[in-house]
Amino acid sequence: MPEKKKFGTFAGVFTPSVLTILGVIMYMRLGWVVGNAGLLGTIGIIIISHVIAVTTGLSVSSVATDKKIGAGGIYYVLSRSMGIPIGGSIGIALYVGTAFSIALYLIGFSESFNSYFGYGMTVNDYRVTGTIALVALTILALISTSVALKAQFFILAAIALSLISVFLGTNEFAPQAVPLFSTEDAVPLEVVFAIFFPAVTGFTAGIAMSGDLKDSKKSIPIGTLAAIGTGLTVYILLAVFIAFTVNPELLKSDYNILMKIALFAPAVVAGIWGATLSSALGGILGGPRILQAMSMDKVTPKIFGKGKGENNEPVNALLLVFIIAESGILIGKLDVIARVVSMFYLTAYGFINISYFLESWANPDFQPSFKIKRWIGLLGFIACFLVMFKLDMIAMMVALGVITALYFALQRKEVKVQSNDVWRSVWENVVNKGLKKIDDKDDENTNWNPNIILFSGKSDHQKYLLELGKTVSGRTGIVTNFKLILDKNNDTPLRKVEQTVRDENFKELGIFARQIKVDNIYSGITNIASTFGFSGVEPNTIMMGWPKGLENSKEYSRMTETLLHLDYNLLYLDFDRKSKFGDYKSVDFWWRETDSKNAEMMLNIARFIIASPRWDNPDIRVLFVNNNNVSVELIHDKIAKLVEDLRVNVQIKIINNAVEQKPFYDIIAEESGQTNLTLVGIPDYKIEKQAEFVMKTNHLFQTIGSTLLVKAAHNFNELDLDLIQNELNTVDE
Incomplete structure (x- = not known):
């Protein structure tokens, strides 16, 4: 030629x-x-x-x-x-x-x-x-x-x-x-x-x-x-x-x-x-x-x-x-x-x-x-x-x-x-410089930008947990889903290229997906929570399904204790397979005097739910159980001031319980039985009391629909919910 x-x-x-x-x-x-x-x-x-x-x-x-x-x-x-x-x-x-x-x-x-x-x-x-x-x-x-x-x-x-x-x-x-x-x-x-x-x-x-x-x-x-x-x-x-x-x-x-x-x-x-x-x-x-x-x-x-x-x-x-x-x-x-x-x-x-x-x-x-x-x-x-x-x-x-x-x-x-x-080089350069900028700044007293490690498991209703995970992460938050492959011997870990999951469901939701081999599910979660992430974008939240049937598991208790020690925000979803999230029209937030950090985290989650296209203008209620006969008007004014920057109509309901002293969970069951999604704070408790807490919570879940339990990390501010002390100060004056 x-x-x-x-x-x-x-x-x-x-x-x-x-x-x-x-x-x-x-x-x-x-x-x-x-x-x-x-x-x-x-x-x-x-x-x-x-x-x-x-x-x-x-x-x-x-x-x-x-x-x-x-x-x-x-x-x-x-x-x-x-x-x-x-x-x-x-x-x-x-x-x-x-x-x-x-x-x-x-x-x-x-x-x-x-x-x-x-x-x-x-x-x-x-x-x-x-x-x-x-x-x-x-x-x-x-x-x-x-x-x-x-x-x-x-x-x-x-x-x-x-x-x-x-x-x-x-x-x-x-x-x-x-x-x-x-x-x-x-x-x-x-x-x-x-x-x-x-x-x-x-x-x-x-x-x-x-x-x-x-x-x-x-x-x-x-x-x-x-x-x-x-x-x-x-x-x-x-x-x-x-x-x-x-x-x-x-x-x-x-x-x-x-x-x-x-x-x-x-x-x-x-x-x-x-x-x-x-x-x-x-x-x-x-x-x-x-x-x-x-x-x-x-x-x-x-x-x-x-x-x-x-x-x-x-x-x-x-x-x-x-x-x-x-x-x-x-x-x-x-x-x-x-x-x-x-x-x-x-x-x-x-x-x-x-x-x-x-x-x-x-x-x-x-x-x-x-x-x-x-x-x-x-x-x-x-x-x-x-x-x-x-x-x-x-x-x-x-x-x-x-x-x-x-x-x-x-x-x-x-x-x-x-x-x-x-473009790959451009994005890598932008990310590199952005991470350095973020890492240089003190993250205290800043708005919560969720970076969630999600353990969704593999089930028929996995997509609902993924969907909620993306919802509560907001427009700019990061969600990384981990699939844990149980391998008792775990002699040969997955290659790096195999650990990245390419799936249309994750891509559509904007969720990163990974899979790794572990010899124990609970230690695997602990190891990931301890090591995953890098400077500037460290994960700050762990989200998973609610652990039914694990109330007596010592491994689960140790895992929970480690996650609390690492100071993660914890989100547990109990998904109602029958009602699912209903018509995505109603959300209840339950507050109590001891929930000041949880309350601020719930306010942030409320903002993300409101902004989600899936939850189209839902009816939002903030419910507060008044166990100490504090002025209803005082409680209402304080909560109204806290939720006013949500810029949506929030119904505030104060439930007087000073006389009857009903159990908190019983009141939730009465009020939120038909709610599409209920958010409840996890109180501080000693780890040896975990089995008792899990069992009580399991009983509550039998009477209400899908529920998200919230445990805020220490970097959240304490909202002024100390209503008793405030009222006493008012009386003294």
């Missing part, structure tokens, strides 16, 4: 880029820009425009020297660094924009060509000339990419001769004074900037040829930056020359002024035609290679990935470019399309810059041979979107809307390539 022909820096990158940069804007609009903006204003516009060009050129050059650059240019760079969804969405947008830009260049060529030879100047006349030019350029590209690239050398020579002819031209139109800034009757600078900016959007034409380069890591940085530098130099020199050579009023009104001042006008005409045709040819050569690369990655249909000949020329992709470009030519008036196309280019440049910034900031494996400062990428990203906003906010929104739709479509398609994207 013959070796594929490759191109060097000058033919493969510099020439297609500089021919697109030195285009129609330079010939037909630069004089108009000088006339309206003044000399210094024009230089300012040129420099600001090139900030985007230079930063993007530097960014893409740096990325290109870090990893192998394959076919597809910008698409390849973005897809391998930021992932297929972003790379593909930008690649599709850039491909369509490139195809439509061919139509824009050829319509510009048609206007100049028809005017010079005296042909018709109607839209239909432009369509005919533009179509003929498109067919000719497409045939040239089909014959050979090498021939097409060699043709660009003659066009480059024509542009060079045209510029020499201009600089050696007449000065009969010279102004009396050179205006430095825009005058009152001039077009606003924002409009002038918008007209000029497309002049600097052609430097990525060479990057699209990345798959056809001998050494892309060398050619892309040198060729791209050389093209940008050449364009910047030519535009500034030509702007200065025009300002000192032509009257500003003439510059504002005559778009063909360069032909009138040139030493040899046909040379300028040749330059205009060469610039428009070369820009169109650059799109015809580069656009198909973007589509071909995307098709090879299965982003777009496979048929466009097939090529022909020893160089694998993307014929099918080229035919689609032809169809899109021809549709643009047949439309004739492309003002709106041109605006959106410009936004697609700017969006692509913005993502190139942010791609470099994220790679250099977060990816430890990013080691480019062409090194630049990290802030350059961020500056380019910001500049791109500021310019987009300033030029045309509506077109910007359209472009971003289309790219966003493409992004989500590709994300659902789940296209993957054998390449790591930068």
Whole structure:
């Protein structure tokens, strides 16, 4: 098989880029820009425009020297660094924009060509000339990419001769004074900037040829930056020359002024035609290679990935470019399309810059041979979107809307390539820095942000415990479910990769899932509670099912004692398999004088329940058993003050029990028999009393529905529930 022909820096990158940069804007609009903006204003516009060009050129050059650059240019760079969804969405947008830009260049060529030879100047006349030019350029590209690239050398020579002819031209139109800034009757600078900016959007034409380069890591940085530098130099020199050579009023009104001042006008005409045709040819050569690369990655249909000949020329992709470009030519008036196309280019440049910034900031494996400062990428990203906003906010929104739709479509398609994207490194870096920030701060007297270790077991009602665990963790809390695999010998633990559980149920709820082997369930829970977690995000809550039948288990008692000693918040759910959580409409919180820490934890849980979509505006009651004949009004006012920041209507019920002295659990059974979820605090008790407490609690659970028992850690504040002492103080006063 013959070796594929490759191109060097000058033919493969510099020439297609500089021919697109030195285009129609330079010939037909630069004089108009000088006339309206003044000399210094024009230089300012040129420099600001090139900030985007230079930063993007530097960014893409740096990325290109870090990893192998394959076919597809910008698409390849973005897809391998930021992932297929972003790379593909930008690649599709850039491909369509490139195809439509061919139509824009050829319509510009048609206007100049028809005017010079005296042909018709109607839209239909432009369509005919533009179509003929498109067919000719497409045939040239089909014959050979090498021939097409060699043709660009003659066009480059024509542009060079045209510029020499201009600089050696007449000065009969010279102004009396050179205006430095825009005058009152001039077009606003924002409009002038918008007209000029497309002049600097052609430097990525060479990057699209990345798959056809001998050494892309060398050619892309040198060729791209050389093209940008050449364009910047030519535009500034030509702007200065025009300002000192032509009257500003003439510059504002005559778009063909360069032909009138040139030493040899046909040379300028040749330059205009060469610039428009070369820009169109650059799109015809580069656009198909973007589509071909995307098709090879299965982003777009496979048929466009097939090529022909020893160089694998993307014929099918080229035919689609032809169809899109021809549709643009047949439309004739492309003002709106041109605006959106410009936004697609700017969006692509913005993502190139942010791609470099994220790679250099977060990816430890990013080691480019062409090194630049990290802030350059961020500056380019910001500049791109500021310019987009300033030029045309509506077109910007359209472009971003289309790219966003493409992004989500590709994300659902789940296209993957054998390449790591930068987002994992970004998140790891963010997490690392965030953990350090969190670890530096004292966590006392801060809001409770749940980090729950959940032992849900495996049963038919496991999903309800998982669901409640996620509910009480709130929007920002963390839940990690552990599956304990009992293995009495436990000789060979699970490998690390096997310990992570990938399950749709956990993913849907946003719960992390792990599994480990243990030789004893209770010691396994204790070990996990003692060792799991790391600085900054240590678990603070243990949640599990209520231990029915374990009231006499010494192992369970030791486990509980250890968990209390470790100072975890403890949550035990007794799930009613019959009523479940009912219709998720009622929640009871039971408070008592000795429950001050538990009460604050319940307030936090109440906030999370209220915010949960599953518990849609439930009826919440706070019930307090008054065993000491304290003023009901005093109790009610104190509780109302505590719950007022929940910002929902909370019913407060005070149950006087000073005379009857009913057992606490009996009162709960009477009041909460039909409640969907009941929360009860676990009082302080000596561990030897655990069996008695468990048995009493089991009896309560037989009479009410699903119940969550709460035991708060010591870091919770003690709420002012010491009502007896408060009332005595009031009486004394």
